[in-house]
Amino acid sequence: MALHSPWRSAFPALAALAAEEQTYLDSAATAQKPQAMLDALAGYYASGAANVHRAQHLPGERATRAFEATRTRLAHWLDAGSPEQLVFTHGATEALNLLAYGLEPLFGEGDEIAVSALEHHANLLPWQQLALRRGAKLVVLPLDDRGVIDLEAARQLIGPHTRLLAVSQLSNVLGTWQPLPELLAQARAQGALSVVDGAQGVVHGRHSLSALGCDFYVFSSHKLYGPEGLGVLWGRAEALARLRHWQFGGEMVQNADYQNAHFRPAPLGFEAGTPAIGAVIGLGASLDWLARQDAAELAAHEAVLHAQLLAGLRARDGVRLLGEPQAALASFVVRDVHSADLAHLLTEQGVAVRAGHHCAMPLLKHLGLPGAIRVSLGPYNDGTDLERFFHALDGALELLR
Ligand SMILES: Cc1ncc(COP(=O)(O)O)c(C=O)c1O
CATH class of the missing domain: 3.40.640.10 (Type I PLP-dependent aspartate aminotransferase-like (Major domain))
Structure with a gap:
């Protein structure tokens, strides 16, 4: 069963985005806001x-x-x-x-x-x-x-x-x-x-x-x-x-x-x-x-989701992770696939991830990459979001290869 997020309902944007068939995986760029805020x-x-x-x-x-x-x-x-x-x-x-x-x-x-x-x-x-x-x-x-x-x-x-x-x-x-x-x-x-x-x-x-x-x-x-x-x-x-x-x-x-x-x-x-x-x-x-949140529970949720993200990426042929991500996000490239093309197809399928140099152009140049895709997580993300992402990724890669 996909991992559930007990925090999702505190963030009204998640339901609004879901109604538009959008899966938000770009919290490192900006986070969604709790109703209390x-x-x-x-x-x-x-x-x-x-x-x-x-x-x-x-x-x-x-x-x-x-x-x-x-x-x-x-x-x-x-x-x-x-x-x-x-x-x-x-x-x-x-x-x-x-x-x-x-x-x-x-x-x-x-x-x-x-x-x-x-x-x-x-x-x-x-x-x-x-x-x-x-x-x-x-x-x-x-x-x-x-x-x-x-x-x-x-x-x-x-x-x-x-x-x-x-x-x-x-x-x-x-x-x-x-x-x-x-x-x-x-x-x-x-x-x-x-x-x-x-x-x-x-x-x-x-x-x-x-x-x-x-x-x-x-x-x-x-x-x-x-x-x-x-x-x-x-x-x-x-x-x-x-x-x-x-x-x-x-x-x-x-x-x-x-x-x-x-x-x-x-x-x-x-x-x-x-x-x-x-x-x-x-x-x-x-x-x-x-x-007011249980900090340990929140950290555990993020850690499990992050581990699932890494495992899913590592299991896919040709996917190269950048470094060894420890928390919250992962950036990757795929052999023989241009990140911008992949990002375009993910976007078309309603998956909101970030593509490009992530405002760290010298690092990407140092890694010899024109860009990379970044998936980043918030407490409101759940296993269904990852399922949607991987489904979209597999579909996009099939098209591009
Ligand atoms: C590591 C890091 N430093 C600085 C910034 C700049 O933050 P802001 O654009 O909110 O000023 C960001 C934003 O993405 C960041 O990720």
Whole structure:
């Protein structure tokens, strides 16, 4: 019997998509939303939208309280220390660009920035461009055959010139967890700052930022069952204090004159202008929803589904998995079949997977591939989704071969 998902009914989009004969297997790109989040979002707008941190009227106070409550919940969920260490941005991408801009004065000629070979463009291009602007060098940490950063090679490459290490927690292409404790310890031993791209990792399992040992951690709300247009930047208090301010405007200033101004520290000093208030409130509801679920049961469901996905792919002739996926997703190519053609046929059969370079073009080039297909899972996926996917895959391969 196909694996059942007890979470499916909490996500109304799954029924809506099923009515259109769509099978959603692209949660690594964006996750569907629980009803509880949709209710919170609608509830905020229906009860009276108001700006935060500035109005004394009732709706303003209510919005500020709900907005700040999400920061507090996040601090708890992530074991992040003080809520003041969490800055709201408009996405993980913006958070990483904020960091690259905010830390820029620390870099000069000959300094090195270490990234891994599997980074998403969001955690590669801001550092690459910073290196180009400052005459610094981008050092790329290689992967082993499984698709995990090679610790021995990293030990050689992270040295006294390394000023910053920027790595993903969970690869969005390979589905591999990276050896963060070891890598972060290597960076710390060299006095380098560290940035962890938690865009994929934060969604799977619970992580303690206080224990992780990085200076900065970023992720996006929309992959964590919250609304789009919202990201989170966490930093150690001392690390946040080293950032230069980057966007200037309302609510980020302590004192302004015509010719000069003094800015607030984090978090508000890095949240210029009206933030994504509804999205922040929505993310709070997603976190509440998550906190109400049985974490062990959820992890077990994802693990069984993932194992079934891998077993099904491995059983098919000519299918090559990229790396050795450990969680949440798998990317693959098929011998003598172009990924774009295969993706087209899967799409025609109502299977929503992702095809292409997955915003990690250098990795795909390194693997000698123009593209790959990625199947990614959410708690709402079940065995029937996999059956539909494999049925569509077999049909497509028969046509293409
Ligand atoms: C590993 C990783 N980093 C960063 C991002 C960028 O996230 P966003 O587009 O939400 O800013 C993504 C999105 O796919 C990702 O998978």
